[in-house]
Amino acid sequence: MTMYYNEMVDGGRVREPYAMLSDWIEAMPAEIRQMKQAEAEALFRRIGITFAVYGEGGDPDRLIPFDMMPRVFLQSEWRRLERGIKQRARALNAFLRDVYGRGEIVRAGRIPARLVYQNAAYEKAVVGFVPPRGVFSHIVGIDIVRTGRDEFYVLEDNCRTPSGVSYMLENREIMMRMFPALFRNNCIEPVDQYPELLRRTLASVAPAKCDGPPTVVILTPGHYNSAYYEHSFLANLMGIELVEGSDLFVDGGFVYMRTTQGPKRVDVIYRRIDDQFLDPLCFRRDSMLGVPGLMDVYRSGGVSIASAPGAGVADDKAVYTFVPEMIRFYLGEEPILRNVQTWTLWKDEDYRYVMANLKDLVVKEVHGSGGYGMLIGPCATQAEIEAFALRIQADPGNYIAQPVLALSTSPTFVDEGVAPRHVDLRPFCLCGDRIELVPGGLTRVALREGSLVVNSSQGGGVKDTWILSE
């Protein structure tokens, strides 16, 4: 039987960060709790923080379940995480600069050339181009799990367009609105400076041709996208326009948006659409979401794109195994945060080991996300394992395997009261002229008892995440 680290109760005693929450829970009768839970849900629905799932039938405005029980970190715990996350973000950007430049890390034999240059996310269109300040990934979301008091692992890196930050901000708003006393009586680091930091970060990477205060926009695939709420939320808090591809056009080496007063030049585009859809002249020709000619303007320094096209090559699950190498190679430091042990199935010995131990491992597609396309050995039936094995045999290079991590648990409100449920953490690191991180992140929680999958598409919920100040 696996032992899971309980973030609240350790060695039979309530840990210090959770001490006041323990009193709070005890002082709250069940009916008050239910009332508050209903109030929170009504608030989410009224504000419109829903996770739109179109084309699946049912309610198109689904709520991500919100658990009122916060997850708490001590300042000392957070400081270590913060240093580790910033270190990782620096290394990932150094790697991207390198592989679109001279490729020193490949020449030095520290990472196989095939993994980089034959990677589906490697964009030949930007080879040799260095974006402003050398930053490719401006918002790095690093998924972290905890397995013990001092044991933190990075589960994956997200260098393209990590989502979820709106939940980090709204969960806090709602908690502050419903339980002001909790905040008055505890010193909890604020997170609401995030939009301002993001705006500053994006403005700091304006192209050289931009003369004057840069115009920054968010590019969204449109209101049918499941993360549309987040796009409009961030645009609103930053006070910038939320544009669709059809609002933009290219003329004379610059990008403009169509406004009621005629064309207006755009300097920085925070895009929330995939590389493949950015520019039909350069990538997918059938893309209706992008802007024809955008990549030419980008490469000639007329506009900045965040994250830079091609940034995805740093965050797939195969390249992930080499991030500790990157940290040593570019920064000359030892990694502060650990990687999860990973078997890469294109290696014969790994392949043999994994195929023989499928029932004990988690197997994931290299480019999969959202908890889809994965096998959790201990939870799967024999038939599911056999079916998955056939898929692996057909294309071993498309898979990696990891041990089943003993994800820590955090106390969570359930029907019967409070019970431990497994959690992960996604902090959002900003990279521009500086590297910044607000003290907090999005905690996702697997609400089903025993479940280790925290994705919202698979029955996961969210929590407010507190960093206690000293």
Next chain:
Amino acid sequence: MLSRTAANLFWMGRHLERAETAARLLDVGARITLLPNTAEGYRNEWESLLRASGAQAAFAERYGDEITQENIESWLFFDHANPASVASCIERAREGGRIVRTALTSQVWDALNMAYQELRALERQPRARLDTAMLTDFTTRHGSTVRGAINATQLRNDGWHFVNLGYSLERADATARLLDVKYFVLLPRVEFVGSGLDNYQWQVILRALSAHRAFHWAYGGEVTAGKVADFLILNGESPRSLLTSLYEAVWHLDGLVRRYGAEVPASASGRAHETLEQLMARDIEAIFDEGLHEFLSWFINELASISNAVHDDYLSGRM
């Protein structure tokens, strides 16, 4: 402001007003059926409603020629196949608002989203529990809440002008169409003009525009066709009259012209000013001489041209 944002705000205003129009049509219809029965039953009255909303064919396609109160209620309130039903309009206004949330205050979004959520709750209720008065009240109540939130909390910027431009053009159009119902109701029965029945029907129109008390304050005394038409067409105090609505549209267009300066084309403003002048040059006798229906058709066409000019000037995204 993005052209697309402006277009969404403009159409949000139009759809919100249009939802109220559908509810008002429903109310007029319900009240007309309370009149002493005529030889053809209620058929003429309901048909006139459908004709005024330009939906005779679409309705027939969906419900055949069975014109019952329930079918018309479905059509005007619930039916998503009718683009001008209350449900369609609230849904589209809310969708438009969702797209341009960055241009709305949280109070406006809240009011809009609330209307939509309650509409969905209403759609799930058994129809037997809903009566016409409740449906029209629902619509005007939410309409007022959203409008109040807009006028109390939105910045007085170009976005505000676009929403209100949508509202005022749509309202002018709606009043004109409601007046046209009157024309359709009475056309086959010239002998009714000036009779007690005729006056009752004019009162119904006033009621549907929530204007029967206001009318009495403004004119006093007897309800006559001339006075009511004057109140709804040419009276500058009457909030839904053609003159007031058009004047408001002109005011918002002027606001845009002042804000945007000479570099942005202003054909909509020019056009609206012209129409306003022509409207003010008429009195009610002239309009009755010309023929009420002819006059209304001219006016509705003018509104369409102004609306098209708004698109050309601001919403089409000149490059």
